[in-house]
Amino acid sequence: MKAGGFLTEERREKLVLGGAAPLLALVTAMAITSLVMLLTGDNPFTAFSVMLDFGIKSDSQVWILNKAIPYYLSAVAVAIGFRMNLFNIGVDGQYRVAAFFAAVVGGALSLPGFVQIPVILLVAMVCGGIWAGIAGYLKATRGVSEVITTIMLNFIAGSLIAYFLKEGRLAEREGNIVHTPDIPGSSHFFEFATSVQPIHGTVLLALLIGVAYWFVLSRTRFGFDLRAVGRSESAAEASGVSVTRTVVTAMLLSGAVAGLVGMPTLLNESGNYGNDFPEGLGFTGIAIALLGRNHAIGMGFAALLWAFLERTGTQLEFEGFDQEIVGVMQGIIVLSVVVAYELVRRWGVRRQQRLVGEKLARARKSDNDQAEVSA
Amino acid sequence: MALRGITKRFPGVVANHDIDITVRRGTVHALVGENGAGKSTLMKILYGMQRPDEGTIAIDGEQVSFKGPAEAIARGIGMVHQHFMLADNLTVLENVVLGAEKAHGIGARARRRIAELSDTYGLNVRPDALVEDIGVADRQRVEILKVLYRGARTLILDEPTAVLVPQEVDALFHNLRGLTAEGLTVLFISHKLGEVLSVADAITVIRRGTTVGSVLPAETDPKRLAELMVGSELPTPATRESTVTDEPMLTVSGLHLSGTDSDGLRREVLADIDFTIHRGEVMGIAGVEGNGQAELVEAVMGIRTPDGGSVTLDGEEISTASTRRRREAGIGYVPEDRHRHALLLDAPLWENRMLGHVTEPPNSRGPWLTGGQARADTRRIVEEYDVRTPGIEVTAGSLSGGNQQKLIVGREMSHQPKVLIAAHPTRGVDVGAQAQIWDEIRRARHEGLAVLLISADLDELIGLSDSLRVMYRGRLVADADPATITPEELGTAMTGTASGHLTAEGAETAEPAEPADAAEPAEPADSSGAAEGSGAVAETTENDTPADGSGTPDGNDAEGGAR
Known part of the structure; x- marks a missing residue:
C-alpha cells in the first residue's frame, strides 16, 4: 500500500525533474543572451519580441517544421549512440554518403514512385549503416574509439563524394552547380499543401522514426540490452549481453537513421545531390540530442526550437541586430543544458538517497517498536 | 593522535x-x-x-x-x-x-x-x-x-x-x-x-x-x-542436515585457461579443473584471492572462453554456450563485484530485476518487454527478501550494499536456478543481510539447488559447504571435509603447502612453516544451532540501517552523491 503511494510520488517527481532541467537551461540561456545583447548595445526585449512575432507567422511555421525534420532525424541517429555510451560524431559523413548514393541510384532508375521511393530510402539507410558500421566494427574487434573513427570517416566521406561528384563520373554540370542526375518527379516524396508553402511529407518519416526509437529502446529486449551496455558494459556482459554485437548493431542502426537525414532535402526539395547539398546537419543533431535528453519527444521540441532560432535569426538581421546573436544563443543553450542537466541529476540522486535513508530510519523505528511489543 | x-x-x-x-x-x-x-x-x-x-x-x-x-x-x-x-x-x-x-x-x-x-x-x-x-x-x-x-x-x-x-x-x-x-x-x-x-x-x-x-x-x-x-550473538553459517544427492548438476572437467600477462608471456590461469556438484550440494572453493577463482567463475559463466575442457549442466553440454544461454539453462550468478557485474547503478530497481534475465518471464514475452509484470515481481522480491527501499523506482545505486545484495540474490533465486554460482555472496554486507542470504542459500539447497560457493570468509565456506576444494595457482590442489576441518587448517592449505584429501591429521603433515595468518578466526564452535535462528532475526532488525542520523530528516544536509 505504501509502495503505491511512493510510486506515484516518484513518477511525478521524475516528470518534474525531466521538465525542470530544460526549463532551467532555457531561462539561463535567455538571461545570458540578454546580457550579451545589453553589452553590445542592443535591447534584448525588442529582439525577443521580433523573434516571437516573426517566428509564429504561418510561413515561418512551415519553414520551421520542414527544417526540423532533418534535425530530428539527425538527433535520433546521435541519440541511439548516446544511449549506449557511443559518441557517433560521424552522422555528418554518414548522411552525406547515404544521400549521395541514394541520389545516384534515384537518378539512374525510373521506376514507379511507390517502388522507387522505398528503394531510395533503403539505399540511403544501407549506405549510412555501412559507413557507421565501419566504426562499429573497428570498435568491437579492435577497440578503436568510435569518436576517432567517425571523425575520420567524415573526412573520408567528403573526399569520396568530391571524387564522384564530377562531370563525367556520377554527376552533371548545371551552371555553377555540379549535381547528380535529377530524380524523376514521380519519385519525389508527397507534400501537405497549406495556404503558404507545402509541408514536407517526410515529416511522417521523422514521426515514424521517433516512435520506433522510443518503442525499440523502452519496450523491447534488444532496447534493454542496448541500454544495459550503455549503463554498464561489465554488468551487461555478465548478464549475458554480447557487448561487441550490441556495439555493432547500435552503430548500424545509428547509421541507418543517419542515412535518412538527407532524405527530406533530397526527396522534398532538391531532387539531386549537388555541391550545394546542406552540410553539418550531423553536428546540429548532436546539439539537439543533448538538448532533448535523447528523449523521443524532447528531441522533437529541441529540433523545432533550433529551427525557430535559425528562422528568426534571419529576421533579426533585417531589424538591424547582429545575426550572430542566434549562433551565440544556440551555443549558450547547449552549454546551459549540459550544466543544468547535471545539476538536476545530482539533486535528484541526493533526494533519492535521502528518501532511502528515511525509509530505513522508519523501518528501524518500527522494528524497535515491534521488539518492545514482543518484549 | x-x-x-x-x-x-x-x-x-x-x-x-x-x-x-x-x-x-x-x-x-x-x-x-x-x-x-x-x-x-x-x-x-x-x-x-x-x-x-x-x-x-x-x-x-x-x-x-x-x-x-x-x-x-x-x-x-x-x-x-x-x-x-x-x-x-x-x-x-x-x-x-x-x-x-x-x-x-x-x-x-x-x-x-x-x-x-x-x-x-x-x-x-x-x-x-x-x-x-x-x-x-x-x-x-x-x-x-x-x-x-x-x-x-x-x-x-x-x-x-x-x-x-x-x-x-x-x-x-x-x-x-x-x-x-x-x-x-x-x-x-x-x-x-x-x-x-x-x-x-x-x-x-x-x-x-x-x-x-x-x-x-x-x-x-x-x-x-x-x-x-x-555484537553479542554471532550468526553462524553452519548448515545442519545434509541434502546432497548423487544426481550431478554441474560437471566441469579438464577446464584449462591461459592468459597473457603484462610481459606478453603465456601463463596458465586455470589448469585441470575437474569437479562435480550434485543436486542439493554446496561446494566451497577456498583460496587466497587471485589464485584463479574469479577466472573459474567467469569460465563457467561463459564470460571467458577457456582453451579446453567441458562444462555440463544437468546433463546438457554448455561448454560453448553464450552467457545468456547458460543463464537461461538455469545458472544463477551472484558476482563478486556487484557494482561492476550485477547492477545498473543508475537504473531503477525494476530494471535491475530484469538484468541477466531479460529473456525470461516475467520480464519479457518474445522480443517485447513486459514492464508491468517485471515491476510487480520486483515488488514481490523487495517484500520477500526484505530489501529496504522506499520503492522500486529508486536507482540501485542509492541502496546500501546489503540491500543491493539482497535484491541480487532475490533476482537470481526467482528464476529457479539449478546451479547458483555465488562469489563472495556476503562480502561487504552487514550481519543481518548476511544471515538472510545464508538462510536463502540453505533453503534453496534444501530444494535441490547446487551451489558453487567462492568466499574469502573461511567460516562461511566451512559452515555452508558440503564439500570443499582448495584452489592454488589455478589448480584445485586439495579437498577437505567441512565437517572436520578447522579454518586454521584450511588457511594453511590455501598457501599451497597441502595436497590431496585434507583431514585433521593430514593438515599436520602439510608443512607447518606457515602460520595460519590467512585464516579467518575460528568461529566459536559452541554457538548453538538453536540460538542461531533467533539470533539472526534479532540481527536483522537491528543491523540493516545506516548509522544514526543518516535517515533522519536532517540527513539532507549530509553530502550525498559521495558514493
Missing part, C-alpha cells in the same frame, strides 16, 4: 557516529570491524578525503581539520590504499617521485633519499624496476615508500593483506614493526582477526559505525574479538 566523537552522515550508507580512538605514537594500532562497519569512511575522514559532520581530530594534542588529502599529507599522515595507485609503465623511482617532485627533486637527490628510506625500513625496493614487472607485495612496499617519501609519520593501511599470500603477509608485518621501531605510527585496517592479533599493539573495534571497544591483543582471543565485532 586522538579522534573524538567523529560523526559522518551519508544518506543510504553506513557512516560513523561517536567514534573515539586514541593512537599512541610508535605503535601498530589495528582498526577492526566487519565489511561495511564504517572503517573505510573513518579512514577517509582521517586522510582528509571526507570531512566529519561532528567531532574533532587531534594530532600530538593539536586539533586539526583537513580540507583535503594534501593537508593530511602535510601533517604527516599517509595512506596506502587497498587498491594500489601506481603507474605501471613507470619505474619505482618515478612512481615514488611522481607528485612529490618538490620534496627532493627528480634526480640523484631523490634516488639517494629512496635508497636511504628503503634501507632504514628494510623495504628492499629496486628503484629502476618497472612497476608492471614487480609483484604485488613489492608494489605494496612501493606504496609504503611513496608515503614515507612524502614525510609521513603516521601510515594508514587499508586492508593491506587482502592481496597477499601468507609469506608476504609476514614480510609486511616485519616491515611494519620496522616502521614503528623508528617511531612511526601505523594504523592498520583489517577484518582478519588472526592477523590483527599477531601484529597490533592495540586494537579498536568498530561495529555499525561506532567504536565499541578498545582491547590489547594480549588480553583477548579471536573469538572474543569476533563477538565484539558483530
Whole structure:
C-alpha cells in the first residue's frame, strides 16, 4: 500500500525533474543572451519580441517544421549512440554518403514512385549503416574509439563524394552547380499543401522514426540490452549481453537513421545531390540530442526550437541586430543544458538517497517498536 | 593522535557516529570491524578525503581539520590504499617521485633519499624496476615508500593483506614493526582477526559505525574479538542436515585457461579443473584471492572462453554456450563485484530485476518487454527478501550494499536456478543481510539447488559447504571435509603447502612453516544451532540501517552523491 503511494510520488517527481532541467537551461540561456545583447548595445526585449512575432507567422511555421525534420532525424541517429555510451560524431559523413548514393541510384532508375521511393530510402539507410558500421566494427574487434573513427570517416566521406561528384563520373554540370542526375518527379516524396508553402511529407518519416526509437529502446529486449551496455558494459556482459554485437548493431542502426537525414532535402526539395547539398546537419543533431535528453519527444521540441532560432535569426538581421546573436544563443543553450542537466541529476540522486535513508530510519523505528511489543 | 566523537552522515550508507580512538605514537594500532562497519569512511575522514559532520581530530594534542588529502599529507599522515595507485609503465623511482617532485627533486637527490628510506625500513625496493614487472607485495612496499617519501609519520593501511599470500603477509608485518621501531605510527585496517592479533599493539573495534571497544591483543582471543565485532550473538553459517544427492548438476572437467600477462608471456590461469556438484550440494572453493577463482567463475559463466575442457549442466553440454544461454539453462550468478557485474547503478530497481534475465518471464514475452509484470515481481522480491527501499523506482545505486545484495540474490533465486554460482555472496554486507542470504542459500539447497560457493570468509565456506576444494595457482590442489576441518587448517592449505584429501591429521603433515595468518578466526564452535535462528532475526532488525542520523530528516544536509 505504501509502495503505491511512493510510486506515484516518484513518477511525478521524475516528470518534474525531466521538465525542470530544460526549463532551467532555457531561462539561463535567455538571461545570458540578454546580457550579451545589453553589452553590445542592443535591447534584448525588442529582439525577443521580433523573434516571437516573426517566428509564429504561418510561413515561418512551415519553414520551421520542414527544417526540423532533418534535425530530428539527425538527433535520433546521435541519440541511439548516446544511449549506449557511443559518441557517433560521424552522422555528418554518414548522411552525406547515404544521400549521395541514394541520389545516384534515384537518378539512374525510373521506376514507379511507390517502388522507387522505398528503394531510395533503403539505399540511403544501407549506405549510412555501412559507413557507421565501419566504426562499429573497428570498435568491437579492435577497440578503436568510435569518436576517432567517425571523425575520420567524415573526412573520408567528403573526399569520396568530391571524387564522384564530377562531370563525367556520377554527376552533371548545371551552371555553377555540379549535381547528380535529377530524380524523376514521380519519385519525389508527397507534400501537405497549406495556404503558404507545402509541408514536407517526410515529416511522417521523422514521426515514424521517433516512435520506433522510443518503442525499440523502452519496450523491447534488444532496447534493454542496448541500454544495459550503455549503463554498464561489465554488468551487461555478465548478464549475458554480447557487448561487441550490441556495439555493432547500435552503430548500424545509428547509421541507418543517419542515412535518412538527407532524405527530406533530397526527396522534398532538391531532387539531386549537388555541391550545394546542406552540410553539418550531423553536428546540429548532436546539439539537439543533448538538448532533448535523447528523449523521443524532447528531441522533437529541441529540433523545432533550433529551427525557430535559425528562422528568426534571419529576421533579426533585417531589424538591424547582429545575426550572430542566434549562433551565440544556440551555443549558450547547449552549454546551459549540459550544466543544468547535471545539476538536476545530482539533486535528484541526493533526494533519492535521502528518501532511502528515511525509509530505513522508519523501518528501524518500527522494528524497535515491534521488539518492545514482543518484549 | 586522538579522534573524538567523529560523526559522518551519508544518506543510504553506513557512516560513523561517536567514534573515539586514541593512537599512541610508535605503535601498530589495528582498526577492526566487519565489511561495511564504517572503517573505510573513518579512514577517509582521517586522510582528509571526507570531512566529519561532528567531532574533532587531534594530532600530538593539536586539533586539526583537513580540507583535503594534501593537508593530511602535510601533517604527516599517509595512506596506502587497498587498491594500489601506481603507474605501471613507470619505474619505482618515478612512481615514488611522481607528485612529490618538490620534496627532493627528480634526480640523484631523490634516488639517494629512496635508497636511504628503503634501507632504514628494510623495504628492499629496486628503484629502476618497472612497476608492471614487480609483484604485488613489492608494489605494496612501493606504496609504503611513496608515503614515507612524502614525510609521513603516521601510515594508514587499508586492508593491506587482502592481496597477499601468507609469506608476504609476514614480510609486511616485519616491515611494519620496522616502521614503528623508528617511531612511526601505523594504523592498520583489517577484518582478519588472526592477523590483527599477531601484529597490533592495540586494537579498536568498530561495529555499525561506532567504536565499541578498545582491547590489547594480549588480553583477548579471536573469538572474543569476533563477538565484539558483530555484537553479542554471532550468526553462524553452519548448515545442519545434509541434502546432497548423487544426481550431478554441474560437471566441469579438464577446464584449462591461459592468459597473457603484462610481459606478453603465456601463463596458465586455470589448469585441470575437474569437479562435480550434485543436486542439493554446496561446494566451497577456498583460496587466497587471485589464485584463479574469479577466472573459474567467469569460465563457467561463459564470460571467458577457456582453451579446453567441458562444462555440463544437468546433463546438457554448455561448454560453448553464450552467457545468456547458460543463464537461461538455469545458472544463477551472484558476482563478486556487484557494482561492476550485477547492477545498473543508475537504473531503477525494476530494471535491475530484469538484468541477466531479460529473456525470461516475467520480464519479457518474445522480443517485447513486459514492464508491468517485471515491476510487480520486483515488488514481490523487495517484500520477500526484505530489501529496504522506499520503492522500486529508486536507482540501485542509492541502496546500501546489503540491500543491493539482497535484491541480487532475490533476482537470481526467482528464476529457479539449478546451479547458483555465488562469489563472495556476503562480502561487504552487514550481519543481518548476511544471515538472510545464508538462510536463502540453505533453503534453496534444501530444494535441490547446487551451489558453487567462492568466499574469502573461511567460516562461511566451512559452515555452508558440503564439500570443499582448495584452489592454488589455478589448480584445485586439495579437498577437505567441512565437517572436520578447522579454518586454521584450511588457511594453511590455501598457501599451497597441502595436497590431496585434507583431514585433521593430514593438515599436520602439510608443512607447518606457515602460520595460519590467512585464516579467518575460528568461529566459536559452541554457538548453538538453536540460538542461531533467533539470533539472526534479532540481527536483522537491528543491523540493516545506516548509522544514526543518516535517515533522519536532517540527513539532507549530509553530502550525498559521495558514493
